[in-house]
Amino acid sequence: MRKIVIRSLPQAYEIIKEMDISVGWESDYRSAGRRSLAEILEGQMRYRIDRYLEEAARVGLEDRRNGCFSRHLLTELGDIELHIPRTRKISAVDLVRRYARRSNHINRMILSCFVLGLSTRKVSEALLPVLGERVSAGTVSRVAKVLDRAVEGFHRRAIKGRYRFLIFDGVVLKRRTGGGAVKRVVLVALGIRWDMKREVIDFYIAQGESREAWEAFLTDLYRRGLDGEGVELIVVDGGKGLLAALPLVYPGVEVQRCWAHKSRNVLNYVRKKDREAIREDLHRIQHARGIRDAQGSSWGNGKAPIPRL
Numbered sequence: 001m002r003k004i005v006i007r008s009l010p011q012a013y014e015i016i017k018e019m020d021i022s023v024g025w026e027s028d029y030r031s032a033g034r035r036s037l038a039e040i041l042e043g044q045m046r047y048r049i050d051r052y053l054e055e056a057a058r059v060g061l062e063d064r065r066n067g068c069f070s071r072h073l074l075t076e077l078g079d080i081e082l083h084i085p086r087t088r089k090i091s092a093v094d095l096v097r098r099y100a101r102r103s104n105h106i107n108r109m110i111l112s113c114f115v116l117g118l119s120t121r122k123v124s125e126a127l128l129p130v131l132g133e134r135v136s137a138g139t140v141s142r143v144a145k146v147l148d149r150a151v152e153g154f155h156r157r158a159i160k161g162r163y164r165f166l167i168f169d170g171v172v173l174k175r176r177t178g179g180g181a182v183k184r185v186v187l188v189a190l191g192i193r194w195d196m197k198r199e200v201i202d203f204y205i206a207q208g209e210s211r212e213a214w215e216a217f218l219t220d221l222y223r224r225g226l227d228g229e230g231v232e233l234i235v236v237d238g239g240k241g242l243l244a245a246l247p248l249v250y251p252g253v254e255v256q257r258c259w260a261h262k263s264r265n266v267l268n269y270v271r272k273k274d275r276e277a278i279r280e281d282l283h284r285i286q287h288a289r290g291i292r293d294a295q296g297s298s299w300g301n302g303k304a305p306i307p308r309l
Contacts, residue, residue: 034080041073041082045092049085063087071096074139110143159201159225163191166201166228167235167258168218168242170209185209187217189226201226214245221249228253237261259286 049065056063068083073096084093113123123140167190172183185208189201202221206213222228228250235258236242246255263282270278288294 038080038082041080041096042085045082045085045095048092048095049087049090052090053087063089072139079139110140111147155202157224159221161191161193161199161201162230163199163201163226164194164196164231165192165233165235166190166226166231166253167192168214168246169237169258170206170239170242185213187214189217189221209239209241211241211244214239214242215248218245218249238265 053063053065055061064087066086066088068085069091071082071084071093073080073082082096084091084096086092110123121137169188169190171186171188173186174183185206187204187206187209189203191199191201193199202217204213204217204220206217231250231253234246234250234253234255236246236255238257238261243255246253259282263279263286266282267275267279285294
């Protein structure tokens with residue numbers, strides 16, 4: 001009988017294919033892996049309790065076994081139900097927690113799906129090819145609570161950074177709900193540090209861009225440490241609510257309209273065939289060294305049509 005030496009996994013697959021053996025690889029290895037992992041972990045926990053009781057008896061500490069309780073552990077192989085042994089005073093659940101920390105990338109996968117806007121049902125479907133089984137909606141909701149705590153901590157943190165420029169803007173986002181997409185206004189504060197790196201300082205979901213909404217957001221930022229010290233310029237989109245709130249919170253900082261918003265507003269009034277030429281002129285005006293340099297553009301010398309605003 002001729003012996004075959006298998007040197008690679010692809011070679012093994014080819015041999016199995018030639019033998020026409022149906023091994024049910026995908027389902028079998030996952031279920032067998034879950035059983036083996038459960039046996040290993042439960043064996044280690046029983047050993048932990050045995051050692052503890054032996055040491056307790058040696059030092060004269062009174063304690064005894066007190067059955068077990070169930071815990072679920074989500075791994076790359078799927079969900080594993082473990083029976084955690086315990087005594088009257090301790091349990092071996094800390095061993096499961098340590099293992100769970102090594103499997104945290106499963107939770108990160110769930111959070112990534114959730115952040116991308118997938119519903120709990122769709123998260124389960126998205127991870128089915130990876131885990132081999134569906135993740136329950138309850139599991140997704142439990143893991144998603146980590147995001148809630150992180151966002152709450154982000155909104156409450158003290159703002160210690162010093163910024164050269166501040167940018168405030170209102171962004172309209174669509175939020176998926178059971179009744180369809182709902183628009184939400186998000187007030188955003190961006191900071192440009194002295195090393196010219198940008199940071200998202202905070203954001204606030206509001207009913208609109210009214211003066212009251214901006215004032216509440218800016219006041220909270222001021223109270224947490226964003227007092228405007230060292231800020232050379234605040235850049236805004238030109239909304240009336242924001243412009244009315246800024247003097248109340250940051251009265252001593254110079255304010256400038258955002259060029260991106262200004263350019264878009266100008267181009268909305270320009271004929272399509274003239275937009276490219278005027279866009280180039282706007283760019284030259286934006287980067288001009290002074291007013292005379294800006295007046296040297298096509299608008300200043302009459303070569304380009306001046307849009308009515």
